[in-house]
Every structure is written in structure tokens, then in C-alpha cells.
Amino acid sequence: MLRRLYDWTLALAAGPRANAALAGVSFAEASFFPLPPDILLVPMVIARPDKAYRLAWLCGISSTLGGMLGYAIGALLYDTVGLWIIQLYGYGDKMEAFREAYAAYGMWIILLKGLTPIPYKLVSITSGFAGYDLVLFFFLSLVSRSLRFLAVAWLLRRYGEPVREFIEKRLELAAILLLVVVVGGFVVVKYVV
Template identity: 25%
Template sequence: MLKSICEKLANSRFGIAAMCLLTYLGGFIFPVPSDIMLPPMIIGRPDRWKPLMIACVLCSVAGACSAYLLGFAFAGELATWAQSVNLEEINQATTLMAEYGPPILFIAAFAPIPFKTLALAAGAGAMPLAAFLPAVVLGRAIRFYVISKVTLQGLKWINS
């Protein structure tokens, strides 16, 4: 069902706006991976892969910044809540961010792991933005570049 919705949106005049909104929300609240719209958009317009990829990077970074700000603004409440419900994912993310900082955030931005949790933890731990932003931008840029190139290569393979 989600696949058909994404395909319909990708082929509509609202495709880019839907992709940007989904990617932004995926950066901090939406449980579906934010890159679900990029391949259908590229398949529909292979000549526009670069602007589509850049839009995904920018919207994903904006979503990560929102997660960071939420973590920063509600650090005390987040820590109390995570301990009260024994939410292991938040506790592990906070520990990872305290120990490794930007390198673990870069890996999370690139890899298919719960990136939004680490972005929240970065804000809760008051990671300097000068360390947060480069890790997020670089990691997300690599992720969306790889997705774009794999999609384009798949199109070449299918069309040959």
C-alpha cells in the first residue's frame, strides 16, 4: 500500500513536495525511511537526479536539525522519560553520542540505523553544531548519492 502511494505521488505534480515533506519528517518523527520516495522520483525523471538528491539531503538535514533541537530543548525530560520506561534505544544512543560523537553520527546518517534517535541524543547531549552539521550533511549526502546512483544503474540495466 505504501509503495503504491509513493509511486502515485512520484508521478503527480506534488511529487517533489511530497518527497521533501516525507524526507523532512523522516529526519525526526516519521517511522518510514525517508529515502522511500527518491527512487520513484528518479525513475520518473532520470535527468533530474541531482536536484532530487540535493532536495533529499537538504530536507533530511533539516529534519535532523529538528531532532537535534527537540533533544536539546527537552534533554532533561527525554532522559527522565527514557529511564522511566527503560527505553534501551535512547540510553544506548546517548552513550554512543557521549563516547564517539560525530563519527557515530556520520555512520548513522549514512547507514540504515535509527538516525533520528542519534540526532535526538546529539541535541540532548548538547553536541556542538560545528561537529553535528558536517557529520549529518556528509553522511546524508553520501547516502542519497548512493541511492541515486544505484537507481540510475538499475534503470540502465533494465533498459539494456
């Protein structure tokens, strides 16, 4: 089953709807979707290394726009949708502390967390909830999310062939490593941040 999913993802990554799928996942992840866009970005860059940076920019811009939806959820729908999403990540009781941290360090929170595998939807929803400046949020998100995906693209352009060989030879281990990164981001959010 894992091999079929991998083959399907590679086919999607090389297919005509790849860019739309990447943009959709990037947008959704920044506001409500649990999986990072790397699940599509990595195979797409491996399949088309000549388009690595273009794909990274697509990912960064789409993620920033999705972050605007997350911001709106935090600003306008926090008591319903926003709180539910935040509670899924175990942050429901920490929102007042988050709001205070945003008042003092909002710029650094957005920049640093935008570069990490920590779910960005937490940053976008909290920014809206905290009433962080929308224009500044947009530009900080664009910088941090674009840098994050450009770094992935650069690494894959440089080391893509060995990565592809590793994934294809050890697919189960690669899937476990991806799962560890995704779950690790959630664990960091719940217990460390």
C-alpha cells in the same frame, strides 16, 4: 491494495507536488516519522532518472534540516517528546551509554549512522540530548545524509530500469524487501547497536 498504493506513489512521484512530498518525508523522518524517504525517492528517481542527483540533494538537505528539529527535541524536549521517541525504539535505558559514546566518538557515530538505514531520528535526538556541537552536527549530517541519498540515486540511475521491472513484476516481493529493510533497521537499533 498494494498495486493501488504503488500506482499512487508513482503518480505522486511524477506529479507537481513530488518534490514537496519528498522534502517533507525526508525532514520528518530525521526527527520523528518512522518511514524512510526512500519510499518516495526510489519511485521518483525511477520516474525521472534525469533528476536523480537533484532529488538526492533535496532529500539530503531536507533530512539534515529535519535532523536539526530532532536535535532540538533532544536538547530542549528530551524529558517529554525525545524520551518517548527513544523509548519507541527500545533505547530508553541506553541513553547514558549513548551520551558517553558521543563524548568519545560523536563525529563517527553521526557520519556512519547517517549512511545506514538505522532511523536517523535516533542520531539527531541523541546528538541534542548529548549536547553535541550543533554546527558540527549540522555539517556531519549534511555530508552523511547527502552521501546516503546520492548513493541511492547513483544506483538507481545505473540499474533503474531493471529495478523498475522487478518492482512492477514482483510488487509483493519488493514490498516485503522494503519492509525487511525498514524493520531490519529497527531491529538493529534495538538489539545490535
